Amino acid sequence: MDSSVRKRVTNADSDQINMSTDLEYENLQDEDGGHRGGWFDKLFSNLSLADDPKMVMKSNRCNRCYLATLFISCLAFLAVGILIGYFVKDNTTPNDNETNPASGLTGQPSVEEAIRKIINRLDKSKIKENLRLYSSDTRMSGTPGGNELVHILEKSWKEAGIDSVKTTPYDVLMSYPNDTHPNKIQLISGNTVLFESATAEKALDADSNKKTIVAPFNAFASAGVAEGDLVYVNYARIEDFMYLTKNLSMDLTGKVLIARYGKIFRGSKVENAQNHNASGIVMYTDPSDFNMAGEATYPSSWWMPDTGVQRGTVGPDGDFLTPFYPAKDYAYRKTEKDIAEFRIPAQPISYGDAEKFLRELNGVEAPPDWRGKLNITYRIGTGFSNASLKAKLIVNNFEEIRTIYNVIGYIKGSVEPDRYILLGNHYDAWVFGSIDPLSGTAALTEIIHSLGDMLKQGIRPKRTIVFCSWGAEEHGLFGSTEWVEEYMKVLYERSIAYLNVDYAADYNYVLTAGTSPLLQDTLYETTKLIANPDKTSSYKTLYDIWNKRAPGENGEPSVYYSLGSGSDMATFYQRAGVPSVDMWFTYNSDKWPILSYPVYHSAYETINLYENYIDPDYSYNLAMAQLWSGMAWKLANDDLLKFDVRRYSTAITHFVSNLENKFSKSWHAQNVNIDALKSAAQNLTDSANKFQTYVKSASIKSAIDYRIINDKMIQFERAFIDPEGLPERRIYKHVIFAPSKYDSYSDNDFPGIVDTMFEIESNKAVDKWDQLKQQVSIATFTIQSAANTLDDVGL
DSSP: OOHHHHHHHHHHHHHHHHHHHHHHHHTTBOTTSOBOOSHHHHHTTTOOOOSSHHHHHHHHHHHHHHHHHHHHHHHHHHHHHHHHHHHSOOOOOTTOTTTOTTSOSSSOOOHHHHHHHHHHHOOHHHHHHHHHHHTTSOOOTTSHHHHHHHHHHHHHHHHTTOSEEEEEEEEEEEEEOOSSSOOEEEEEETTEEEEEOOSSOOOOSSGGGOTTOOOOOEETOOOEEEEEOEEEOTTOOHHHHHIIIIISOOOOTTOEEEEESBSBOHHHHHHHHHHTTOSEEEEEOOHHHHOOTTSOOTTSSSSOOTTOOOOEEOSOSSOSSSTTSOOOTTOOOOOGGGOOSOOSOEEEEOHHHHHHHHTTBOBSBOOGGGOOSSSSOOBOBSSBSSTTEEEEEEEOOEEEEEEEEEEEEEEOOSSEEEEEEEEEEEOOOSSOOTTTTHHHHHHHHHHHHHHHHHHHTTOOOSEEEEEEEESSHHHHSHHHHHHHHHTHHHHHHHEEEEEEOSOSBSSSSEEEEEEOGGGHHHHHHHHTTSBOSOTTSSOOBHHHHHHHHSBOGGGSBOOBSOOTTSSTHHHHHHTSOOOEEEEEEEOOTTTOOOSSOTTTTSTTOSHHHIIIIIOTTSHHHHHHHHHHHHHHHHHHHOSSOOOOHHHHHHHHHHHHHHHHHHHHHHHHHTTOOHHHHHHHHHHHHHHHHHHHHHHHHOOOOSHHHHHHHHHHHHHHHHTTBOTTOBTTBTTOOBSSEEEETTEEEEEEESHHHHHHHHHHHHSOOGGGHHHHHHHHHHHHHHHHHHHHHTSSSOO
């Protein structure tokens, strides 16, 4: 909440207090305006004192007797009250808002009752209306369509009746394709162009025929021309390049590379290509990874047609020109020539076009696990079977500073307004974004209207709920990163949780959730309150069907802890240390072993696709809105947060055990202190068990008791943040979970340790052993620090 909002609330409260004081004062005025002196004067206003001194003395004696009697009576009543309070046991339960002194407001429904009111109010027909409106035009940030949606959201959220809504602008470096000189890859022979990739996707429905569709491109890929022999590099992972350069002894200098999308972040593919001195790279969606070969494609199904192209950024998180600080008008900015991340052109194409190039390659056949589902013999190259043929990649992207906007809404907490639960989703899309992200945006707006109705009924959360609609997520998490950088100090001290829904559903089968260990129990408890969206199933609750379709350990549904950097939770979790969750409904990966929903980031991600193949009756979108809002309400109202720190200590013990099993021999040979790391993990386990036992058995009776325990649990996640950041990647500061150096979509456990060991083992970087010892030392210190935060004093 910004200072102007705080000031308005404070002034309103002050006016109310002054009004009651003035009324009290008016009641103590004489008819002629003289002040009587309060209740003590009024007590004697009916006494008439005679002029006779004896009468005065008698009256004074009577007054003293009266006062003495009154004083004794007060003491007696006080004593009785103390005895009653002593002998009457406290039957208050932690979440009984009627009696609990921590609840702040009386007459409020219980947490579970309020959640049921919220989820019963949520209306899937309204979600449908929202999604149809939001996806009716293209919504890329920094464009008219994106800015239009900002105004639509701001207006709707204000109409919902929440306390405050504002937009936050940031001036960031953005990347766009050149409309008049589109990107392409050509198959050439001398000066003759034999084939050229499509510069736009073929129109297959009414939406994909609109003129506002952005041309396929990779944001922040360097403009330029790359010409030369073509080489197929599979997924362009580190291991793929190792196979080419070591097993096949290939020199990739000056080559144009072609890779299939998937497995790792596309930006990591470009980086790997640069590191091997390639002149450019082309990426395509192979049917083996995004389709079921032989089945009908969109618009007859949800499968990607051979004309579809996956757009996407190849840049890192946050504005290039203002690293670590918000891109405000006062910010110091690097110059664009100082940006050295991208030196080669890159471009996505369809698998229909990719086949034309791959079919002509010569060289050895690709290994079996490199072969996709195109109707060709997969070969690696170098070059084509016709030696006169070359590949020519032409990229004309441009960068410029543009203003992007976040839409932020607030419901102020009644008891702890300085403790925040944040719900986030981005509104920007590469094209129409009916799945990513607008299915989530449609749900978020309906949640805001539901909670707005709660406010109108006098039902307010104890803690502040913040609603966040982020801009320019697709370009590199710009909106959320700049906002977190601006409010880092406040978030670090006061935020409880960040709940991210990038999109509500990409199919109607099973819930998927990545979470901090601290939010796992709240997630489970809330799913038990939500009805199963699959009405053909006999399972009653979302928890039950989730546990059936995605079973995990200990009889609980499967979750993952490594949140990666694929959406807006990244900066909250890995830089601010805010416990975070990322969740959506998806397909059955056992039935369809694909890497993503098929039409991901293409022009075919339309409302027609969503309503015909993804979530036809919006039941799964509604279930996500219910889960999202239910979790938020629990976290905003549970007197005692359901953070079980033992889940964290169990995970860390497991991670340390994995390190020992994998590296103990080489570590002992190099005198790496693994024993201290194991000891710290054991100390954390002991402290977590002790703390959780105390929490379970403690006699908590006051708001300050809850505050003390909750603050320890909130700050526990922050204990794993190292302000110095990871080696060569200071932007990532979480010692336990952070994106892999070689794939920002996925996390490593102990990333500083694991990435350093990868360099030692794979690249024979023997000079990295000292860095490894330092990273083990940092991990040991960090784990021990986390254990200290749970102690009574901790010093």
